[in-house]
Amino acid sequence: MIRRRLYVEERMSRLAVWSLRLAVFALPVTAIGIACYFTEVFDLTSALYAVLAGVALAALALLLALAAFVVIWNEGLRGLGRVIGAGALALALIAPTAGLAAFGARLPVLHEVSTDLDDPPVFVTLAVARSRAANSLDGPDEAAVAAQEDAYPAIHPMDFDSAPDDVFNDLMVLVARRKWTVVDAVPPRGGQRDGRIEAVARGLPLGLRDDIVIRVRRTAEGTRVDMRSVTRNAARDFGTNARRIDDLLGELAERQGKRRR
Template identity: 30%
Template sequence: MRIVIRTSRWAIWARRFGGVAVPLLVISVLLHHLRLITSDLFLVAVLSAGLVAALAVLAGIVALGRLWFSGDQGWSRALMGIVLGGLCLMPFAWYGNLALRYPAVTDIATADRGPMPLVFEPGTASMPTPKMLTSAQRAVIFPNVETRTYPLGLVPTFGIVRSLVASNGWDIKMLREPVEGLDVGQLNAQIVTLPGWREEVVVRVTGTATTAVVDMRSASLNALHDFGSNGTRITDFLAQLDDAVTTLLRDNPNANQPIDDDDDEPAPPAN
């Protein structure tokens, strides 16, 4: 007589849940990134994926415990359910850690936001009210998010800013390039995060022919929590700008001197 070895139903459901969670999470992120679904629908879909992934892990753990004593089949299915569910839960663990590290903020700036408006200005029905830090909170959480002043002309400083924005791959939506030393240079650029959230950066450069003042703003357009992305983005960008200006002034000591029209004529040859 042939002995029939059963397959654990817990293992079967663990594999099924894991097989549903992965495509649900991936497709949700892809559609949100491509702006094919709204942010509200994305949140519902991604939270559903997280719930299904948690069920896969739970069912897999229960299956392993029962298989150890029953001798039934289903080890591979239980383990696969745990692996697939665990992979889907990793982003939730990552963002959960960021939520514990950073407060729920969506708009950070080094100075008054009035002169640095967004291309997609808050106030529309589809954009939540921005959440901001006080100056004291910003100094503690993001101490390097502060106005920069450089001994370099406004025009060359803005050129460095634009070059850094391009190298970071940000999509420039508005550009006001300074022509002379007293003009104001400003650009707005949009960033799409991996999960598909839209964030906007504003960089404003003022000053003279020999000095430049740089302010920066970074804001989330359709999120309730930026998980620290806006503050870290400003910190990283200004650090890059500090290094670029320092390198330029080190390699070109006279780069901060304005060009004199009287010096346009070529100098006489040396004897």
């Protein structure tokens, strides 16, 4: 008598399959949003919608992966590898977004920072070149002034004993080192004209454009440097503008042999 052997094929969990498909699909959706903003195909709003769509797909993929794990555990289906892959990809997209949201919640809602809140450096060239939809360059209101003073008390003008031309030249070197796009550079002319550097930098997240103006002004004791950094489109800068000012002025102080207070 010939015994027949029965081979029972383990079924693949459809939830596991779809969780991985969604997680993989979420990656290019998010990447397209970021790439299109960098290349100026999308404006900020459209790019954010694309990124959030990718994160939402990743969140759905994570939920499906959790459900698939429960089914696989209970019914012994195949697909555990897909579940693990889907969960890893989904978390790779969700974790940075959640971390950024948590980090931003601790910072004030500011889109510009200036060393001089009473008489901030004035944009000239960029004021004409920027889109009308960009953030205003009129200067901070009372609420923004109070928020900056509370959050960044160390941001203030810097005075140097050197001549304005020497300070201006050092600033140009530091700006070039940071690969900011210089839009206009007006050297100081003694006590008759302030020096001015206008530039554009890419900030985080999403490579947001920040507009920068640096003022070099002669004083009775030497030279005073003021700097203003304004995020062009977003309502908050996640601390980028303050860090940029603090970093540049700190390095300028080192070049000038001055100790920061």
